[in-house]
Amino acid sequence: MLRNYFKIAWRNILVNKGSSAINIGGLAVGMAVVMLIGLWIYNELSFNKYHQNYDKIVQVMQHQTYNDVVGTQVANPAVMAETIRNEYGSDFKYVLQASWNYDHALSYKDKVFFKPGSYFEPEVTEMLTLNMLQGSRDGLKEMNSIMLSQSVAEVFFGKENAIGEIMKLDDKVDVKVTGVYEDLPDATTLQSLEFIVPWDLYLSYNSWIKDMEDPWGSNFTQTFAQLGDNSILETVSSKIKDVKLSKVTEEGRRYKPEVFLHPMSKWHLQSNFENGINTGGRIDNVWLFGIIGVFVLLLACINFMNLSTARSEKRAKEVGIRKAVGSRRIQLIMQFFNESILISCLAFILSILLVIIILPFFNTIADSKITILWANPIFWVLGIGFSVLTGIIAGVYPALYLSSFKPVKVLKGAIRIGRYAAIPRKILVTSQFAISITLIIGTIVVYQQIQYAQNRPLGYEKNGLISINTTEETHKHIEAIRTTLKGNGAIVEMTETTSPMTAVYNTNGGFDWEGKDPNLPVDFPNNAVTEEYGKTIGWKIKKGRDFSRDFGADSLAYILNESAATFMNLKDPVGKILRRGDRSFTIIGIVEDMLIQSPYKPVRPSLFHLLRRQENTFILKLNPAMSVNESMSKVEAVFKNYNTSIPFVANFVDEEFDKKFGNEKKIGQLAAFFTFLAIFISCLGLFGLASYVAEQRTKEIGIRKVLGATVIKLWNMLSKDFLILVIIACAIAIPIAYYIMDGWLQKFDYRTSISWWISIFACIGALLITIVTVSFQSIKAARSNPIKSLKTE
């Protein structure tokens, strides 16, 4: 019996090759999308689980209140770990101080490379899961030691033993390799921890840290911890909340520092804080794409149901015969279920093939490294269970409806598929297009927002700007470098500054000015620069003047941006006095706001003053009259001259700037990808349905043609029904899309408004697609020879 069912199902698939291809293909595309999204979500949700102490690892963070807004930061004073250990030691297994993870120059013999790594207290090897390949876990006990990740070890030592080799760190200190650990996987936050050196080493050549007058006054390191086995996160977190507040000065207390623990399980997906509240982060994307995935699958299922029910009506005769020769109704029901499940399982197999093909492309646009979970039983159980479920849902209508036919009627041909049978199908097609149109509008809005933020006035000229990290040597010789490069025409100007053009490396509080509310806590990005800063980046002086070498007193001068002047409520700011501690500075100029940080947020009130010691970054303006290659090679040659031991690395400011849009661009690309698939699936469904309708109306078309209808009139008649459905879909989709996208845009302070043309565009697009899809079938039907179509009766 079952074999008979399969046989007939299989032959049905082969006989109707076109519609079977649409049916199975469409469903497979939908399943592939869901599989991709599912794998991506799985990857996101299992982030960091590589670490066995996942449930117990936390980062110590703090909220501080500036300008009435609670800011949240990972930066802590260097004494944080030690203090928590001393005061709340029993609640923790480890509390560890660490530096930022950034590029350091590592060298061994003649090999020099920049590699990212951190200074960490030694128990980090116990807290994190490090699979040791060489050496042991207590490799950080000695001060001058270093532990390397496998890939770093291979870069320097190949497959050879690395233990005991002496390397040089930042061209300053010798360190001995004491361990090599397996690279941390991509799906971990600390993935770029490519080497670890002891925290004590950091302290040893930053002796000022120990000598700090107010060790709680600066936040420049990170703190990680592992909770004790029986400690509860929330309890401990609220227990240590005032650990900083109790140590800071009067001034510091104004910022209301509140220390808390951020668990590892939230590092990746819930890293955003707004006004002191954890508001999500990437988890928003997980939701967004999860919902899109469900919708795409829904589209595919709708097609599947539509086409199988449309087609199954042609099989009424078979039902009649089977009943006449003795089939019971239940047997027919089983037969139809069997068939739809077979089709959905075929689609599942096809979807796996599709995923294998699409995955590399998907990984590129989603910037992920997901793989198919071949070995994971959950994947198979879900996949197969899901295919069967789809088959059952799609099979319900033919199974129950067709099996109810009276054999006499179907065999006589008396069954006319009623007007009402078409209504559910119309609803399904309409919802399908409503979903597609919503996605089209959504995608356009995402791109519009990116465009809007990219076109935001920068306040400086980013083209031709490069930044290069400073070193002791290059800092010492900045004048010589500048003169040489200007002399050989490689650059127009250069400067040295605290922060590059795309980030803020330093903020300061403690400023006072005329009319300031004494209780107002302030924190300004504060950038130390050379006199040539303005000329290099092309900022725009609005009032007063730029820094100049012609004024000896400029070492006590400040330039403010417009936001700072407004924030300080200074009516005539130039010439006013700014005080910090017991020192006074004069405001000499106001510059137009420059976009340094988030392109979606208002520019922060910022200050600029002349530098007093080595800062972090050189910024160079390349000579536009010279080719980039030529000027870059000249720049490199000059820098190498002063910096023999460290590789030359330069970043282009416009590229760094573009990275700010990475997340939104990724969302845009993924949304475009899914929108394309959704439209594709909808069109497949429409195409199948149009051909079915044309077929059903063959006789009508024949009669109309005999009576004199033109092809145009018939085409019009056959297409009109579908166009009406799509117009209804537009009416449903537009308000929904507006509502959703308006909500999305609220995330951005600096946001575009949704233009009316977007919906017009999306609707016209949907209508055009419909016309093209439907016309193919309707014109074919309309042009066919009426004799032929009348004979089919």
Next chain:
Amino acid sequence: MIKIKDLEKYYKTEELQTIALNKLSFEVKQGEFIAVMGPSGCGKSTLLNILGMLDDSDGGSFIFNGEEVINYNERKRANIRKHNIGFVFQSFNLIDQLTVFENVELPLIYTGVKKAERKKKVHDVLEKMQIMHRRKHFPQQLSGGQQQRVAVARAVVNDPKLILADEPTGNLDSSNGNEVMELLTELNNQGATIIMVTHSEHDAKYSHRIIRMLDGQKVTENSLI
């Protein structure tokens, strides 16, 4: 074998009620070959469908093999049908996606006959209908006469006591038609009861008895033997 009394059937639409069978009564004995004749719309096909338990009646009595079946539900009727009745239709009604062999095999599958036995029975009946060489073909690949022979084969494969034929030669030319009539006669000679609806006086002559109908009623009944 069959005894119907005062059988009634109406078709209703919104505006009018059509009487298809109007208190029709007659009897059919085991082994008889009956032809039912009458103009279009006289109710003969309706009668056949009710006799084949494909359709309900709206009143009267229908005794099949001594059993009153008039109030049986779909399931019980399907059960009687598959064990006792074979159908031959004017338009053959073969399933396009199944081969000749599989079409003939279908009733055996539904009555739960074992596979080996099925194969033997189908082969026997195909031999008998002289269509064995075409067993792997699909219906569209056969001529009308061949298709009808397959349909007859399917009707008799289960050894039914009753064969109901609805204008079995209606779609065939005269030589193919005669062939089918010969087949039915032979089956009748082997013991099957046959009730055949026909427009053809020629075909009716093969039967033992002709029942003529008009407006849902029996008008005459004349025996040919």
